[in-house]
Amino acid sequence: MPRIDADLKLDFKDVLLRPKRSSLRSRAEVDLERTFTFRNSKQTYSGIPIIVANMDTVGTFEMAVVMSQHSMFTAIHKHYTLDDWKFFAAHHPECLQHVAVSSGSGKSDLEKMSDILEAVPQVKFICLDVANGYSEHFVEFVKLVRARFPEHTIMAGNVVTGEMVEELILSGADIIKVGVGPEHRWSFHRRCAPQPPALAGLSIRTDSTRKGSVCTTRTKTGVGYPQLSAVIECADSAHGLKGHIISDGGCTCPGDVAKAFGAGADFVMLGGMFSGHTECAGEVIEKNGQKLKLFYGMSSETAMRKHAGGVAEYRASEGKTVEVPYKGDVENTILDILGGLRSTCTYVGAAKLKELSRRATFIRVTQQHNTVFS
């Protein structure tokens, strides 16, 4: 019989942070940098823990160049060739500590990633990204990658519940991607062809948990988990094992980023908020005098056509393509997000980003802001 989980799960839009007494004089005093030591790789990393998603419109080398100037991180999408990587490494060696190489769980992905890591040994992060982090196959894959790269920091996901966070960490992952985020779902199905059909069918249904701005999984499959609750629960599990998590997706404004950190996320991954900028891939198109850029989820038809030659017949497209207004250079967006976070820290009295979750009290609300002029 189906079971209904009775306590209400919450999204970013259901809460606000309660202000608290603070001894900070100005938001300029707030320190947004964090230093982490990872559980399995034993590596140490310092930076502002915001990550550009490994979607092929935003996780670009151009983006990485700007992000690394702010010590922010970029998960580079997996469609660059080995030569692209070599060229980038030669011209922007200073960026390499702030980027990750992405891979799905297919064989060819893994081979390509191995080649890249061999050619560019300065890159210390691996981002393993599949639609369904709950498959046994993926757990095995994480173990395999850990065995091959004992000293690389491995990000793996996506999942939304504590027990799977623990499983992946114990299998060798350092940072678990939680929740959401439109990405490389299609490759899982295409490249894992040897799977028995029953398993393939299963993975379609349970396929995803995502809820990014260009992700339609929730409407197409009914599967999902409200992001705030997912982050709170997964952070608790991960921190118990000295692991870390990334809140992936669901952020629409700097306030949501602050809430994700407040909920306990060590890193926050952003796709939609970084889309539409000069540094993103894709052309600027003009329509009715307005400048637009294309943005699409990695399993949308556009992405599938581009990379896989069309939507595989057995599955519906689970991402959508949207035209986002062209927003200019990403620099302004970065300053806006960091300024918002500093202000949040001042309101709750956190001198460092690290303290934000300890100082966070969420209150439940029915509306986020005054909509009179929106």
Next chain:
Amino acid sequence: MPHIDSDIKLDFKDVLLRPKRSTLKSRNEVDLTRSFSFRNSKQMYTGIPIIAANMDTVGTFEMAKVLCKFSLFTAVHKHYSLQQWKEFASQNPEPCLSHSIWLPAQAPALQTLNSWNRSWKLFPRNICLDVANGYSEHFVEFVKDVRKRFPKHTIMAGNVVTGEMVEELILSGADIIKVGIGPGSVCTTRKKTGVGYPQLSAVMECADAAHGLKGHIISDGGCSCPGDVAKAFGAGADFVMLGGMLAGHSESGGELIERDGRKYKLFYGMSSEMAMKKYAGGVAEYRASEGKTVEVPFKGDVEHTIRDILGGIRSTCTYVGAAKLKELSRRTTFIRVTQQVNPIFSDESST
């Protein structure tokens, strides 16, 4: 681990006032004037406790001239010079000044006030200390300092949204606490920082804390129609401060813009990019702008809007059987709703 407060907090749009039996014959009988005696300044004040916000598009001298006729308050924005204040004082009678509130921009401005005070008896007796975040220890010290220097001035201080901070500020010398973080129509603090508190719940909790110490509160922001003003009073606010509702009038600051035969006025938040550019030379790198700029349709003279608001509150009082504004909160029962008005014939805004 972060804490989640599980009982849901409410905004004006989540409730309506329940009508009650009433002995009032007409709304003319309703008295909207209140008299207050303030806790720390020991001053008395009598008037209708509605305040025009200290935004530079609303809190103008022109606005003050009209509002004082109705014995409403104006929090005059802080960008007028001493010379402009002197002119205003010389042209206007005493009552107009007693209905004005002065805002020192920074600590140094207080010294100016000190010297004015000695030479010039007519100076406003109300000081409004206004910062976006009333939770810093630094601000508490500032309030104490001002109280020491001006023992007989009525001090308004804010903004905060929780009871413990209301108590702290009152005990530090403030008389009236401004309540509200992020509810305003041109405020984007909640979007930029995720910080905030639904206004109705904030007013109820803060009023309770303030009244226990014989202090007072202002509900600042979040009112989009006269009904919201009534709900704020019903929730226990002693004063209600309005920005957006008073914007777009002849008396509001800023030029009149005409486009496609329609008239507009600019209205913007005081930490929007627009205001920061105007007064601080731009947005500092370490901060994000927390306000927006909108064009509001030109609404003519503010007098009509004021009559509309006062008429609405009188009607509310009649519905719940309150002969005086003061009784409104005692007679108030809120019911929770999911829809405010019938949207069939509403124009673009359904409030």
